[in-house]
Amino acid sequence: MMQKLSILWIACCCSILISAQNAKKNALVFTDAAALKLMGQAFPLKSYHRIDTGLHRNFSAGIKNLLTHSAGLTISFKTNSPRIAAKWCVGSDKPSGNNMAAIASKGLDLYIKKEGKWQFAGVGRPKGVCNEFELVKDMEPGEKECLLYLPLYDAIKSLSIGVEEGYNLSSGSDPFAARRVVIYGSSITQGASASRPGMAYPARLSRAMGIQFINLGLSGSGKMEKEVADMVASIDAEAFIMDCFANPSPEQIAARTAYMVKAIRAKHPQAPIIMIQSVVRERGNFDLVSRAYVKSQNDNALKVYQSLLKEGVSNLHLIPGDQLLGGDHEGTTDGTHPNDIGFDRMLQVIQPALIPILK
């Protein structure tokens, strides 16, 4: 009996493999991703920008450009195709930052639901401005729910998803839509130096907690300017995370933080507001000036937090920065930006801190 079952099982596996290999021969049919569900935007837009900067003429040119980057944006779709491909054009032929893999800054990252969990399936490797890449192939039959994470450090000018002829492709739902939390921050929030788009920490938090964490990381520019604070405060969300104490000077932190907290509180009387102190810079292991500077930033964030509590600002929280990267000093790519170990450790601190706040 067991032997018969084994033979049946092997035959079954072989037939899946053979059908998967044969399926490879079918042509790909591409569909503009505009027809599919776009997730992760603070306000719904037709473009792959994070914010419609046309509505914010007083934002600096640098911030406007960063808001065209597709960090945190994700396409949700369903298909029964054994193979999934993508064609995409990014905004620039500028090389990736030397602290990031091109897959993270200009590439794509596909997850598929398996036994109720989102599981890594494949990447889109960028070669130039316009690219075509097979994300995954030779899958077993059956409809799958897919999430495609878009580039962290470039804009998407066009995107289409390819599936094999004879198979269906349809829009998916946003699995995290029921709950929305904004994270406003720096390059670290935007995703430097995750190894691929789905490894940026807001994306990891979304998969871990089932909440849509909206990525408003602005590389080098998360400085709480009044006009940006007002825009963030205008977003419809249940909570606001301020991971924005790495870019502003200690003086800017002292001068600007209270305005931003109060702008959010004015629009959202009950929403939790969570300040996250800056990660310790590992380049400060030996650089005393860098170490002292980050300490001043974090000291000032703490002072403003304590003063706001005294003023009676409610539901305001602070996550300390000193343990965010763990204790072995191996959690960064360049002394500032977390590598995937660093982001993993940030999750281990931030997620347990958020659970009681977002209960």
Place this chain on the structure above:
Amino acid sequence: MMQKLSILWIACCCSILISAQNAKKNALVFTDAAALKLMGQAFPLKSYHRIDTGLHRNFSAGIKNLLTHSAGLTISFKTNSPRIAAKWCVGSDKPSGNNMAAIASKGLDLYIKKEGKWQFAGVGRPKGVCNEFELVKDMEPGEKECLLYLPLYDAIKSLSIGVEEGYNLSSGSDPFAARRVVIYGSSITQGASASRPGMAYPARLSRAMGIQFINLGLSGSGKMEKEVADMVASIDAEAFIMDCFANPSPEQIAARTAYMVKAIRAKHPQAPIIMIQSVVRERGNFDLVSRAYVKSQNDNALKVYQSLLKEGVSNLHLIPGDQLLGGDHEGTTDGTHPNDIGFDRMLQVIQPALIPILK
């Protein structure tokens, strides 16, 4: 009393900071790294190549080129300079692989000893073929022991270390010299996709275990050809790790592994030989053909291992591949190459397995 001590402490910190900031003004004096200790080579060479390929004319052109990459090579030096810089030229202006940060493939990575441990200090960011970068600055006074990891995926054509005028720079010792273990393998051994050179897993093992793990990872080419096996067997080392079951086909694994094991055993009658099965490919989460292929590779590695044990080959070990990347499928950059989380998890499996073997 406490108040006086506090004031003294603050005054002391300030004076260190001020002296560090003033020190920044001194000019840098560069010394050719040829005058400093070069670590990590299987045989001592004057170049920054891993192997003198002039001695191995029968190696393929691809392997010869990969052996010019400086993966695993490290410069040991001492200095009391508050600032350390480097000038270096790499072999090619070819962009980094899309699964690697340029800091890892073409950059530098500095560690300094602190309280008996090697601790990350700073990176050298590459911009082109020839580069100059300040690795760390504003350090407190005192002589420091330094290890500078060289690029993982390019050759070093020239390298000099800069310290401030008036400070000393001298050659260091190899802190891992007492024990040498060879790791022969694939791109994963060479270091894809660590975030910086010091995060490649052989480098991490060296710091964790105090043993010189010699990096003979050959990206895409760790296929146990007879001539390469003979070269590896000729290296003077106390143990040999064969992390080379990702690149050869299942058939090549069946055909070649025994030759390589016996070539090593013939030259090193007592040395432990440790086979590490291939990491599971995360792209095989959904790609059934890829999953089956890696399973065949690992099945064949296991079969050869068992057959060699039966033949009486002693001190031969096998580390299974199935747990090397953990269980959450987040341990790779591209479905094949570990990101820093993946390497961290490899360490958690490999190091405890090696401890009793290398006792």
